[in-house]
Amino acid sequence: MLSLNRRPLRVPTRSGEMNAIRHAVVIVGGGPTGLTLAGELALAGVDVAIVERRATQALAGARAGGLHSRTIEMLDQRGIAEQFLAEGQTAQVAGFAGVGFDISGFPTRHNYGLGLWQNHIERILAGWVAELPVTFYRGRDVTALAQDDSGVDVTLSDGGSLRAAYLVGCDGGRSFVRKAAGIDFPGWDPTTSSLLAEVELAQEPEWGIHRNALGVHSFGRLEYEIVDGKVVYFDRGPVRIMVTEATVGPATEPTLQDLSAALVAAHGTDYGVHSPTWISRFTDMTRQAATYRERRVLLAGDAAHVHAPDGGQGLNTGMQDAMNLGWKLAQVINGISPESLLDTYHAERHPVAARVLRITMASIALRRPDERTTALRDTVAEIVGMDEPRKRFAAMMTGLDIRYDLGDGHPLLGRRMPDLDVTTVGGPLRVYTLLHAARPLLLNFGEPRAFDIGPWANRVTSVDVRYAGAWELPVLGAVAAPGAVLIRPDGYVAWVGDRTAQGLVDALTTWFGPQAAA
Incomplete structure (x- = not known):
């Protein structure tokens, strides 16, 4: 490659x-x-x-x-x-x-x-x-x-x-x-450890997640589907096992013998475990x-x-x-x-x-x-x-x-930009489609060409859009509709404006370089 x-x-x-x-x-x-x-x-x-x-x-x-x-x-x-x-x-x-x-x-x-x-x-x-x-x-x-x-x-x-x-x-x-x-x-440092493995079993375990005096354990097929919000396992393929160890395991790579011993300690049997694809140990370190x-x-x-x-x-x-x-x-x-x-x-x-x-x-x-x-x-x-x-x-x-701490202001500032269905001169599209090239994005929801980004025009994509729906964020709920937003390539809002460009130059300079860099 x-x-x-x-x-x-x-x-x-x-x-x-x-x-x-x-x-x-x-x-x-x-x-x-x-x-x-x-x-x-x-x-x-x-x-x-x-x-x-x-x-x-x-x-x-x-x-x-x-x-x-x-x-x-x-x-x-x-x-x-x-x-x-x-x-x-x-x-x-x-x-x-x-x-x-x-x-x-x-x-x-x-x-x-x-x-x-x-x-x-x-x-x-x-x-x-x-x-x-x-x-x-x-x-x-x-x-x-x-x-x-x-x-x-x-x-x-x-x-x-x-x-x-x-x-x-x-x-x-x-x-x-x-x-x-x-x-x-x-x-x-760790206080507990568990073994995670993909193996074959000679005996069928009790599927699902279990809790006992040692901790949490689980058995599940790798091949499954979700039916009515529940996991349904297929009767084929390797088994995914998680078992909490009785004591914190060593930093060395775990073996099939370690897995067998942990299963016996937790369940009284190792279910005839064999043919591991891999075994790993994770802790709460x-x-x-x-x-x-x-x-x-x-x-x-x-x-x-x-x-x-x-x-x-x-x-x-x-x-x-x-x-x-x-x-x-x-x-x-x-x-x-x-x-x-x-x-x-x-x-x-x-x-x-x-x-x-x-x-x-x-x-x-x-x-x-x-x-x-x-x-x-x-x-x-x-x-x-x-x-x-x-x-x-x-x-x-x-x-x-x-929310990244980008200062006080509109609730959108520093948060993920919602993937709105907006309308442009070229027709309807989703906001996230405008981020496919990983370029900064200025969305203007007001009068067309209301913002002149001049020296940043070769670095920031500027698009006039219309959106008539409600603005809503997880947990916060409804927020006031902004006049414009400056979105970073990672999808987080770097600036929120009303109908003016106040603060836009500072935001452009902070996140997308000084004018001289143009």
């Missing part, structure tokens, strides 16, 4: 000891976060490469799965959501403390979650990236890196070397990039990078934050990290914005992940099987089952309530 659309240049490294292949950005890790980031950069014309230890994109087993509403929206902003929807199962999957949240009444085109395993998510993302000028270095690890004032030298396990203006670590919770860059990873940027090295996804998988937040948070970082890094690389724009990546995304960490820690605490925790869990479930708390928690768990 090596793209030849853009030919890498061989230039001396800063040491002059050897030749290195030069790229504007090198991403370490080709999972969902790395692939999303590569796509965002390539759309902006940035020379980007991915270093991936796997020889192919194939992923053993299904691994994690599921996309929340805001992630689906962001894929829709790039015109690729339908590819995921065509293969997954839509359902109401958000929940907390044992209470499921129905978001079918939320004001979003994607008022549901999507059941889709990670191997399929990666395959579809890889297909999207394959159509873009992205270079892959597969079957290789990064063994060393060194950065200076103008770039980062990267040493590969095959003896080769790369030179990048910026390096982004999307290489997971044990991130080599994070460690090599000297970025602290404070947090909390909760850590977050002290900074998402160390000069020319940045972090995204699990390299920046790890936590328990409760609520299916990890993969979604990582992909949204990539969408936030991609356009900003592209503008810096392309000379549109100053390097200081990259500081907003940490400022915006660190609090989002910190909240995810807090929520998953609370979820794990509520899963303890003792009677006092059960009483607390039942109480919390009763509270979040009420209408207003349900809306707030549902919006939080699905990412629909994210």
Whole structure:
């Protein structure tokens, strides 16, 4: 999957000891976060490469799965959501403390979650990236890196070397990039661990999710469908097992013997477990990078934050990290914005992940099987089952309530732009279709040509539109109809105007570079 659309240049490294292949950005890790980031950069014309230890994109087993509403929206902003929807199962999957949240009444085109395993998510993302000028270095690890004032030298396990203006670590919770860059990873050690596996069983278990004195366990077929909002498993294929271990397991890779012992401890039998496709161990270790940027090295996804998988937040948070970082890094690389724009990546995304960490820690605490925790869990479930708390928690768990602190003003400021059905001179269309090219967007709902963006005209798409419907946001409800909105490539509103351009120049300068850059 090596793209030849853009030919890498061989230039001396800063040491002059050897030749290195030069790229504007090198991403370490080709999972969902790395692939999303590569796509965002390539759309902006940035020379980007991915270093991936796997020889192919194939992923053993299904691994994690599921996309929340805001992630689906962001894929829709790039015109690729339908590819995921065509293969997954839509359902109401958000929940907390044992209470499921129905978001079918939320004001979003994607008022549901999507059941889709990670191997399929990666395959579809890889297909999207394959159509873009992205270079892959597969079957290789990064063994060393060194950065200076103008770039980062990267040493590969095959003896080769790369030179990048910026390096982004999307290489997971044990991130080599994070460690090599000297970025602290404070947090909390694990208190519980579970094994997750895809296996064959000689005996049929009791399907579904179970709770006992050790914790939560589950058995399910990988092949299933959603019928009337319920999961119906097919009687074929491998079995997905999750079992809580009696004690926190070691950091070593788990074995079939470990899985058998954990099943016996939890259920009194191992059900004749055999033929594992893969076995992994996850814990409730909760850590977050002290900074998402160390000069020319940045972090995204699990390299920046790890936590328990409760609520299916990890993969979604990582992909949204990539969408936030991609356009900003592209503008810096392309000379549109100053390097200081990259500081907003940490400022915006660190609090989002910190909240995810807090929520998953609370979820794990509520899963303890003792009677006092059960009483607390039942109480919390009763509270979040009420209408207003349900809306707030549902919006939080699905990412629909994210608001970046862009100052005070209209409720839309710093929030996701709704995907309205608007009318232009060319006819009706959806707002998200105007974001497919990952360009900034100024929508004018007032008199045509009311705003002259002059020096930014080559960077920002300006469209006169009409919209007669109500403006509504999740949780907040109805909001006043704005006269115009400035939307960032990641779909968040950077400026809201009435019938005047007051503050527009400042917003354009802040987010899309000074006039001189034109």
